Amino acid sequence: MxxxxxxxRSVLALIPTLAHAGRLDQQADVLRAALEGSHMTDDxxxxxxxxxxxxxxxxxxxxxxxxxxxIAPAVDEGAVLPPxxxxxxxxxSDGGAPGAATPAPPTRTAGGADAFDLRSAQLVNAPxxxxxxxxxxxxxxxxxxxxxxxxxxxxxxxNRWPDQAWGAPGDSLQYTIWLFLQQGGAWVGxxxxxxxxxxxxxxxxxxxxxxxxxxxxxxxxxxxxxPIAGGxxxxxxxxxxxxxxxxxxxxxxxxxxxxIVPATDNGSFxx
Numbered sequence: 001m002x003x004x005x006x007x008x009r010s011v012l013a014l015i016p017t018l019a020h021a022g023r024l025d026q027q028a029d030v031l032r033a034a035l036e037g038s039h040m041t042d043d044x045x046x047x048x049x050x051x052x053x054x055x056x057x058x059x060x061x062x063x064x065x066x067x068x069x070x071i072a073p074a075v076d077e078g079a080v081l082p083p084x085x086x087x088x089x090x091x092x093s094d095g096g097a098p099g100a101a102t103p104a105p106p107t108r109t110a111g112g113a114d115a116f117d118l119r120s121a122q123l124v125n126a127p128x129x130x131x132x133x134x135x136x137x138x139x140x141x142x143x144x145x146x147x148x149x150x151x152x153x154x155x156x157x158x159n160r161w162p163d164q165a166w167g168a169p170g171d172s173l174q175y176t177i178w179l180f181l182q183q184g185g186a187w188v189g190x191x192x193x194x195x196x197x198x199x200x201x202x203x204x205x206x207x208x209x210x211x212x213x214x215x216x217x218x219x220x221x222x223x224x225x226x227p228i229a230g231g232x233x234x235x236x237x238x239x240x241x242x243x244x245x246x247x248x249x250x251x252x253x254x255x256x257x258x259x260i261v262p263a264t265d266n267g268s269f270x271x
Contacts, residue, residue, distance in 0.1 A: 014231050014262055015055050027053055033264035034231025112137040112257040112271075115235060121180060121187040125218050127246050129239055129255050136161070136256040141236060142268040146208075147201035148193075150177055150236055152256050161240040163197055164251040176243040177202055179213060180235035180258070181225050187235065190219050191243030205265040206234065218245070232263045 014034055031052045035045060118130045136154040154161050155175075163172035174197040180189030192213045193202040204212050206228045214222040228234060237258045241251030259271040 012055075013233060015052065015059050017233070017260075017262065024053060027056060030231075030262055030264075030267075033267050034262060036230045036264070112259075114258040115260040116187055116258060118237075118258060121189055124188060124190045124220065124222060125245055126178070126189070126191045127239075127243050127248075127250060129243070129253075132239070132253050132255045134257050135254040136238065138236065138238065138256050138259045138271050140268060140270050141259060141261045142201075143205050143263075143265055144201075145266055146205055147203055148177070148205060149201040150238055152238055154256075160197075162251060164241040164249050166194075166242050166249065172196060173242045175238045175240050178237040178239065178243070179209065180237070181214075181222055181228070182233065183221055183225055188222055189235065189237070190214070190222060191239065191246075194242055194244050195238075206232075206263040207265050228263045230264060233260050234263050235260045 014030065017030075028049050031049045032045070035048065040048065112134070114134070121130075123130070136152050138150060138152045140149075140151040142149040142151070153159075161174055163174050165171070166173045173194050175195050176191045177193040177195060178189055178191045180187045182188075195202070210225070210227045213219075214225065217223050235258050238256045239250070240254065241249050243250060261267075261269045261271070
């Protein structure tokens, strides 16, 4: 049985993210969520959270532009968690030489910036959406114990993505939720959860994903990842229509931006 309790490595991986987050109490909440299930005493938990806050402050100072040694100013309280640096690009799958220059990302017509270059990611059992324009922005990711809710600016309203006929007569899908995990230093992702208009979330929290999302070898190598650790960096994207199993129909050839959040079964992150 795989031990999914938090590790020192999973906590340290949060330091670059915390370094540019909002208030100290928000940073502390993220650290405590990452340490859920660690079996620490209250005193040990308090000490580790304090050390994490200190390391985040040092990281922020050390990574600030050279300004004569002055510490970078604090970020506004409304600041959101920025993504960590993108992983090293894997070898091309089309037979190209490893280390070849990565093409420039496609022009963005709307929406927010990607947390990493999608062209450097491995997509499995899913349509190749790497050249699709970003026309929607994910605004919040919420985990509520047994649910994952992805809010984005084309989910509702007059400009929402259209319903695409799918399944039985009269049934339709609006969009598909994608999940990305880091494996071997690179991001690997696929389209998993089919969402019809008005559906209230995906029905699982991150601790359920291994059993209910990437449980089969058809999503290899994601099926070998195992359970997601508390505080582990995971990424999301949405696309219109049905992208699960590369089945279609896809409605529109466009997508949302990609966002990265720390995994927790209870938490909400503005992006």
